[in-house]
Amino acid sequence: MTIGAFADRGADLQLVGIEKRFPGFTAIENLNLTIPAGSFFALLGPSGCGKTTTLRLVAGLEEPTGGRILIGGADVTNQKSFQRPVNTVFQSYALFPHMTVLENVAFGLRRRKIGDPVAKAHEALLLVELDHLAHRRPQQLSGGQQQRVALARAIVNRPALLLLDEPLGALDLKLRRQMQLELKTIQEEVGLTFLHVTHDQEEAMTMADIIAVMNKGRIEQMGEPQQLYELPKTAFVANFLGQSNLFTGPVVSTTGTAIAVDVSGQKIVVPLERAHRVSGAVTIGVRPEKLTLHDVAPTYSDGRNVLGPGRVIDVSFSGVSTQYLVAVPGIGTLVVFAQNMAFGPAAHVGAEVWLSWNVNHGFGLDDDPTDAPRFEADLDTKTIAQQRRSSLITEFEEA
């Protein structure tokens, strides 16, 4: 892989046992990650979990305390940043203030002595719809425009691996959607490998082929977006990627296809292949949109779990769906998303309701239920995720 020419295809990235310690603080511990060539990979996690540090290690701006980094099979751990076939879209943009937008974009091309840098820079600026501002200074652009210039400055180099550190954070919703599409198109057209860092779970899910959910310097779970959503492995993933209703209890019986868990006296069944643990105390869960509300006790015998009775304590209408909070004695508060199929809510505050869901929609976590501190910290990120979600919803409504 030479620096002097455009990459004709993406390269895979391998992180082997990466560890990064700052004085008195371990930012990343034992990180193992393989990103296939040509994929759109999202690193998703809350603020401060080590995403930027991971990118800086890959870019060569930070030296790992331990472990190896391989790009396209070649060990680059000891390579200097400017020798690596990698470009970064920085979270802070870091556009050179003493150069025009055009010169900023052409900078990498000139360093690599690639022919016709100006024309190629114009092309890249056209791609991000900023060619008309090519002769401005970065500080004369808005935040969103600067971000697009930063994107153009990296993409124009056609690196085998493009690192994006929350590149769409400063854009308004419409532009963000547009840029998400653009990014995805560029990535697919050129077949480059994108490592996209974000704390926006929706962005990660819509754009990425593979998502790795990161928490406190460790990868909690990695997989395709749908797989991660349908079958989260830890309470953190279950709540960071969308919302979940989680219950804890001992496994009371096991059949060849399912386990039954006793949750405060009510039996809940989870399919065996959807449970990460099959004995002892386990945490199981179900997504809010999988729940159905009933105003009389349902009489299902098989194939559905039933909880109740509980009492509706909050109803909030959000357009496509309505969110109900249902307090079930001995279990806690459950969240239910119900499609607005009829006018008016299906239940009012104070109503007595039962909840049911298809057994096949439940999932069992791999977490140790006695691992109390992890749960507490997760509550915090859950609120972050919820706040983001509600702010996105209001944004949608305004747009």
Add this chain to the structure above:
Amino acid sequence: MAFAAFSSTAPSATAAPSTDPVARRRSPVALFLLLPGILYLVLFFLTPLVSLLLTSFQSPREFGDIGQFDYAFRWQNYVEVVTTYWPHIVRSFSYALAATFFALLISYPLAYFIGVKARKWPLLQSLMLVLVIAPFFISFLLRTLAWKQLFSDESFVVQSLKALSLLGPEAHVTGTAFSVIFGLTYNFIPFMTLPLYTTLERLDVRYLEAGNDLYASPFQVFRKITIPLSMPGIVAGTLLTFIPAAGDYINASRDFLGGTGTQMMGNVIEANFLVLQNYPSAAALSIILMTVILVIVSIYVKRSGTEELL
């Protein structure tokens, strides 16, 4: 280059319509507030300048004593001083240029270390800054005299150099171009270091990282990013060194580090004013010195294009 494009486009388009009426309105309060400054300038800058200009055209009084002159328009004074003293004029500017160059060469790495590398250790940063400023606590006359002692023929430095045959048996260090440029460089290093430090201290290292990420080697990052971004400091430091160095008459004086062959314009002006009592020549030389510095500085500031970075 690119700077021209910048200045011609943006600010004029946006700023012009909105600010015009405000700028045009003359406020008596503003004028009143400016009054002390204007008075001060008239009294202590304009008056001596006019006096100097008038003196430079004076002609010797007929049958008068030495040092007696009448107001006239004797422009030949200028021709005379240039033909007599052109070696001193050339020497002044070449010594000042050399001193500025060496001071920059020494100060830039120093300021870079204090302002960028030492950021992690604020205590070391302050300590080094104090060390840069500390020499100011002793009069520069004394310090320059001390160097004269250090460079004198009997000094340990010169003796050792001679013992090592790095210096011929008949050679001297004081009174040479070397010692004068050395003295100028030494005396102006703090004036170079401090403005450099203030810009480098604010240098955002993320730009350097971005440069590294975009395939620029450390040297290219330095040339394409660090230097342009620290241009305001470089311009301020070189001006603060070059301007006083060109007019300096202490270092080149025979009483300090200079000799007969190293006299600069300052020395000639001093001699003409105080010894020869040839006031018109001294005044003409002063005007020439000032004009040349003004021309050089304005070209320099324009070329370096630092107006917007300042």
